[in-house]
Amino acid sequence: MAGPGAPPILADAAAALRIAHGPVSASAVTRLTVTDFRCYARLRLEVAPASVVLTGPNGAGKTNVLEALSLLTPGRGLRGARLGEITRHGAVSADGRAGAWAVAATVDGGPGGPITLGSGLEPVGAAGAPERRVTRINGETVRGQAALGAHVNALWLTPAMDGLFRDGASERRRFLDRLVTTLDPDHAGRAAAYAHALRERARLLRDGRGEGRAASWLDALEDTLARHGVAVAAARRDLVARLAAVLAEADGPFPRATVALEGAVEGWLGEMPALAAEDRLRAALAAGRRADGETGGAAVGPHRADLLVCHAGRDLPAALCSTGEQKAVLIALILTQARVATAARGRPPLLLLDEVAAHLDATRRAALAEALAALGAQAWLTGTDAALFSDFEDTAQILRLVGGNLID
Ligand SMILES: Nc1ncnc2c1ncn2[C@@H]1O[C@H](COP(=O)(O)OP(=O)(O)O)[C@@H](O)[C@H]1O
Ligand SMILES: [Mg+2]
Known part of the structure; x- marks a missing residue:
């Protein structure tokens, strides 16, 4: 591990390698510096x-x-980590206070030329002060992280996602919402507002406060649920339709997957305009107060939706495929989403593929290298x-890390 006083580690691999540049101007990170981040006191690439x-x-x-790269996009990164757990264990700042992690990067290829992005935890002030994330774009501090989404768009695949098809539907909804958010950065905010209103309504119903002033509060919450809920369902439907269209054209060594969205509100949107679906959801929530109070949930809404994925070649739900087949289906989905995002935003997203190659046979490894180069x-x-x-030797720079240090 590089000590705090150690010189920055520099890997200028570009000159030494045969780099094939694709015709598309992708967002590409050309410099990454992390400080007090997980195992790194400091690393510079x-x-x-x-x-x-x-x-x-x-x-x-x-x-x-x-993970550091994923934190250049809105949200909690590819581990979904709590902010504090990312800080290097035992890190201490120069003035003796508790350390705080930071990630800084230069990103090339955007419409306005290279930009610098920074994200990190604000150094701890007074004891007990809440943890705060700070975001900087070209050196200026910006409010919230949503603005990062305009500059870097990232998709990732990690071993933690291996159980996606066998896990509960909430994992698949989260996965789907991340995909939608790469096209529409405001989707995450609407999904969060929906989830918040859902919890508030459950709390009121649990406390048996469905009458009097609380009833108008419930009306207001259900109105929020209807508006955001239908918007969330519509955005998911739109994405699944785009994925399905690109998947239908797919050929090559990755499995042909089919995707579909299952859910009541999603179904209504196929039969009626969005405003009518909002009215129907609002009415269903109002009618379901008593039953929902007993179950502690809500019987209807996009929080009950599920993403159904099948291996088309084998005509099987992905959950019933072998581990290796499931991995290949996931890779196919991520590559498809990368194509959808490229078409929608005009440039391909950053792809973070953790431990993917080991699961692929030689044919699929070669196909992955080719697909990434084509994107x-x-x-x-x-x-x-x-x-x-x-x-990957012709198209990628191959770096070796050992114990948190870069080996030339
Ligand atoms: N907050 C932290 N402080 C210090 N070390 C950490 C922290 N979080 C994770 N680590 C360590 O980082 C090391 C490298 O982890 P990781 O990047 O997952 O390795 P890999 O190369 O296998 O992907 C692990 O040994 C882990 O214990
Ligand atoms: Mg790892």
């Missing part, structure tokens, strides 16, 4: 605007680099075994 492969043994710090996206891939990345 300089790379060409092409894909990057990080190899190294378990615990080398590969996933941590991907023109900057992908960051990780793996323990450098030998698995021979197909």
